[in-house]
Amino acid sequence: MEIFNNLIFGFSVALSLQNLIYCFVGVFVGTAIGVLPGVGPLVTIAMLLPLTFNLPPIPALIMLAGIYYGSQYGGSTTSILMNLPGETASVVTCIDGYQMAKQGRAGPALAIAAIGSFAAGSVGTLLIALFGPPLAEAALKFGASEYFSLMLMALVAAACLSSGDMVKSLAMVVLGLLLGIIGTDVNSGMARFSFGIAELTDGMGFTVIAVGLFAVSEIVKNLETKERGDVFTSKIKNIMPTVADLKSSFWPIVRGTAVGSFFGALPGTGPAISSFSAYMVEKKASKTPERFGKGAIEGVAGPESANNAAAQTAFIPTLTLGIPGSGTMALMLGALTIQGIAPGPQVMTSKPDLFWGLIASMWIGNAMLVVLNLPLVGMWVQLLKIPYRWLFPSIIMFCAVGNYSINNSAMDLYLVGIMGILGYILVKLECPPAPLILGFVLGPLMEENLRRALLISRGDPTVFFTRPISLAFMIASAAILFTMIMPSIRKRKIEAYEGGGGGGP
């Protein structure tokens, strides 16, 4: 079996002392920062990305991946203990997790979240190993039109399935595409939207947008109102779930893993829609749906497994097609590019040690998370006692030094400030920034492939509909768009996101 040989090769890379250390550091730092309220995986990675620039490619990617699922995991800890979701994906965990904590069952809730995440993560890792190579092979046959249609599908899916209003999300995708145009046009060498600023002819940095739109706007939003004082301080005892807990969590974990794996692998969708869908599925499957919202352990097990499975399988399109399915994945790809590796289907054959090493390290990282989190949960809770007025200047410091260090230029910081203002206004007007960032990343690729496709077809736009794979992506995009316009489905999406509402912001 080739896949086992590949995985064994991957483990031989990931188990080297150096890589183990970087994996551990990533998971540890990721969890620590992910626990902090209002700091989701995207901001954590954007903030810490510059730290990995001086590392060789493999440890850098391993550490970033560790930061990614570490912060994802840290988010669920705060959801359960404090009813504070770090990001949209853990909003549903609040609903039943926090209720369990209030009933004195915080321990089992955290344990089930960890066990579910680990199981889902393992399956996700296996799925990448299984589907990665054939997909990369298929992707090698993709021409410009296939790539364009695929990216269109990713953007449509991201906009339609995000938690916000659909029209506004689509508009944000377009705004992201426009921001992505900033820089020098590859075909004509013309500087576009550079406002006469020399630094902008190289395009706007990815971390500039990410930090501005997410970190700055989030901090300002948190500062609008007075600090909330109620921190869960009582001791957590009885970490171990009972046999009954394990029994009732088994199927939710399986179903959550399936739901999450599916949405994660689909470009444009990710952990958020996965955990919401998983919660809906559990509520539907349960014989006693009235227990949901009152501390049902299934309501923690399902979504937590789903968002971790999605976090893993999101690497499938990212690594095999070179198309990131989310802002976070775009940052990972950005890191790859900075390391001098062109993302795409050839990475697997040209850098097998990177690909398989990363996959193996994800499994190891997931195992570390379980070991790290269950005994250390008390320590993470201590972090929550740090007042916000100490935290936010420190976060700003990391963002500032990190962004400055990328180009050693003050211009990047001026731009972060401007993006922060834009981001805050967008958040206040309820225009979701997540689709924007995906548009920003895919913009240049999309334009290039659109131009190339039309050049090859001699200006005939039907090329997108006559090539079978491209047609399939086009049909899928149209299908997503139309089903979401249908009032009955739209109502169900809103229900899914409001699923037991109250919890999240």
Next chain:
Amino acid sequence: MKVQLWDNKDFLAGLLMIGIGAIAFFMALDYPFGSALRMGPGYFPRVLAGILIVFGVYVGWRGLRAAEQVEGVWGWKALAFITVSLWVFGWLMDRVGLIPSLVVLFFVSALAGHEFKIKEVIILATVMILFAWAVFIYGLGLPYRLFWWD
């Protein structure tokens, strides 16, 4: 309750989209449009700007019909201090070195909070600057001078 225009969430969002779309469209008029076969650098931006304006008109119109208020209060003061702290940090980094820049960053950004306790800020800045030195200069070896005389 009547919602004022400047407090109307969707109307403002639509206005913002139309504004950005219009600026982008007029800037893109300077770039050759080309044809579908040979797209010029102006093709993609102009099409996108047009789409953004259409979305903006729709969202704005929807806002006028079903007026919804912007939720919560605007944190202009916090936004101003945070933004200025980033700008000043960038400007100072080119001139006076890491440590003075970070000191200013901490004092300006801390003003964005609800409470500003000078003693706390001094302690926080000292600890975090030592930490930053350890991570960025000592650990990562970033080539920044600490003070202007270095």
